[in-house]
Amino acid sequence: MKRRPRRSTPAVLAALVLLAASVGAAVAAVQLILGQRPWIGYDSVAGWLHAQHWNDLVPAVAGGVAVLLGLILVLAAVLPGKLTVLPLRGQPESGASRRSYRSTLRAAASGVDGVSGTKLTVNRRKVSARVRTERISTDGLSEAVHAAISHRLAQIAPATDPAVKVKVKATRSTP
Incomplete structure (x- = not known):
């Protein structure tokens, strides 16, 4: 769809x-x-x-x-516009709205321990997450958010698997 x-x-x-x-x-x-x-x-x-x-x-x-x-x-x-319903694997008439797709991926990224805020951009071929954290050390946080988003994408099963890109921004600086 x-x-x-x-x-x-x-x-x-x-x-x-x-x-x-x-x-x-x-x-x-x-x-x-x-x-x-x-x-x-x-x-x-x-x-x-x-x-x-x-x-x-x-x-x-x-x-x-x-x-x-x-x-x-x-x-x-x-010219074709941006898809409002993204196609899913399985049934030919199955799809997820762009808004629900983005919100469920944002919830997955926000559920990672240490994440205080998430901004997510969803394209058909790419998911970009900008994550804020209160931690001083951001070691491993990018990988954890990437894994959470990838796991949720595997559950959703979109027709084309988008590339996941994560940027972490620490609000507190290292002393």
């Missing part, structure tokens, strides 16, 4: 821009129907646009911004 993230942010942004343009056009149309002077007059917009030339700065910048936003939206739609 490889569930990808939803592309809700680019879709919401595109929808908000289209909504704003539609509301502006609808308000101007209703004001014209009621015989009032519209906030955004067609004649003033058309006159301003007609006065612009292709080689002026404003149309070039507006075109560049439109192209850039279009490319960003196309790339957001085409």
Whole structure:
């Protein structure tokens, strides 16, 4: 099971821009129907646009911004995002959410004697743990945390075994 993230942010942004343009056009149309002077007059917009030339700065910048936003939206739609559910060995439809995967590995690292805090980064191919300790001597702590995370990974059984990297930071310095 490889569930990808939803592309809700680019879709919401595109929808908000289209909504704003539609509301502006609808308000101007209703004001014209009621015989009032519209906030955004067609004649003033058309006159301003007609006065612009292709080689002026404003149309070039507006075109560049439109192209850039279009490319960003196309790339957001085409490029695959980070997996939200990481596949596990065994059943083809089994998986663990990235959040639960990270929290169970963090719990395994925090359960090692001498660890006071853990920050964990989980990628598909790598697990990086930054461990804080109150100990003066950190000898063997990195190996113990590595063993705890590796044992928990063996219990979880991900489809691809990630490499485990551990960094230990002592909050107290050696005298």
